[in-house]
Amino acid sequence: METTEHKELTKKPVEKDKQEVIIEIKGLKKSFGNKQVLKNINLRVHRGENVVVLGRSGQGKSVTIQCIVGLLTPDAGILNVLGQEVEKLNDKELKELRTKIGFLFQGAALYDSMTVRENMEFALTRVLKITEQAELDKKVEEILESVGLPDAAEKMPSDLSGGMRKRIGLARTLIVQPEIMLYDEPTTGLDPITSREISQLILEMQKKYKTTSIIITHDMECAKITADRVVIMDDGKYVAEGTFDELHKSDDKFVKSYFI
Numbered sequence: 001m002e003t004t005e006h007k008e009l010t011k012k013p014v015e016k017d018k019q020e021v022i023i024e025i026k027g028l029k030k031s032f033g034n035k036q037v038l039k040n041i042n043l044r045v046h047r048g049e050n051v052v053v054l055g056r057s058g059q060g061k062s063v064t065i066q067c068i069v070g071l072l073t074p075d076a077g078i079l080n081v082l083g084q085e086v087e088k089l090n091d092k093e094l095k096e097l098r099t100k101i102g103f104l105f106q107g108a109a110l111y112d113s114m115t116v117r118e119n120m121e122f123a124l125t126r127v128l129k130i131t132e133q134a135e136l137d138k139k140v141e142e143i144l145e146s147v148g149l150p151d152a153a154e155k156m157p158s159d160l161s162g163g164m165r166k167r168i169g170l171a172r173t174l175i176v177q178p179e180i181m182l183y184d185e186p187t188t189g190l191d192p193i194t195s196r197e198i199s200q201l202i203l204e205m206q207k208k209y210k211t212t213s214i215i216i217t218h219d220m221e222c223a224k225i226t227a228d229r230v231v232i233m234d235d236g237k238y239v240a241e242g243t244f245d246e247l248h249k250s251d252d253k254f255v256k257s258y259f260i
């Protein structure tokens, strides 16, 4: 397995009041038929912050991030992303906003018929409109180095292990320099050691590329490694919020149940 050693990074507490708000969600509601999934979601994410969202299955964590990128339309509430109200954007503006947001969903979403290099170059030409080969080569080399797979450029996605696919998926997302990263269960399906490496890599990439991230996970080690702040979602609302350590020490029975 190709891996690199990732040194433990220390997290400095984010001085929230001094930081620009990058994502602001107020009173978000969303129903499907007669099922109200989001009842009242309120969240502010500051520049450079990693916010982890915990919650049982089917609580609407993924629905929330789909609303953030305008893939789902909320029934009520305000969603402000990078200073723009998502609901008020036309198709062109929404497309433009999405180029500033990277997604890492459960399947790493690589094109299987393209090599790793072609996957990266495709993203670069499509989003950043880079066409000069020397610049493409430089960016591909740099990002593969960053994710610890400098020799993977000519490989096909089918030749990669699950952990390597996640790294390459992360590289393909980060290569276009998104301001916001949205991770939906980035460590699902990986063994504990690879999961830890991916969590460490998410933290490392946040520091290096200064992205602002929302990370949905059921993996408590991922939460511990990556989170500046953790929110817990239940019954369509965020019911607890704090640093990982604050929530870990909570006396609240419901919050405690996540840390057993």
Ligand SMILES: Nc1ncnc2c1ncn2[C@@H]1O[C@H](COP(=O)(O)OP(=O)(O)OP(=O)(O)O)[C@@H](O)[C@H]1O
Pocket (backbone or CB within 6 Å): 032, 037, 055, 056, 057, 058, 059, 060, 061, 062, 063, 064
């Ligand atoms: N497009 C849709 N149409 C109808 N129902 C949907 C749609 N998207 C999500 N839902 C429903 O909304 C609820 C919340 O789904 P969501 O995927 O956000 O949960 P989650 O908290 O992310 O769960 P998990 O941790 O299992 O991924 C589920 O009951 C799901 O079936």
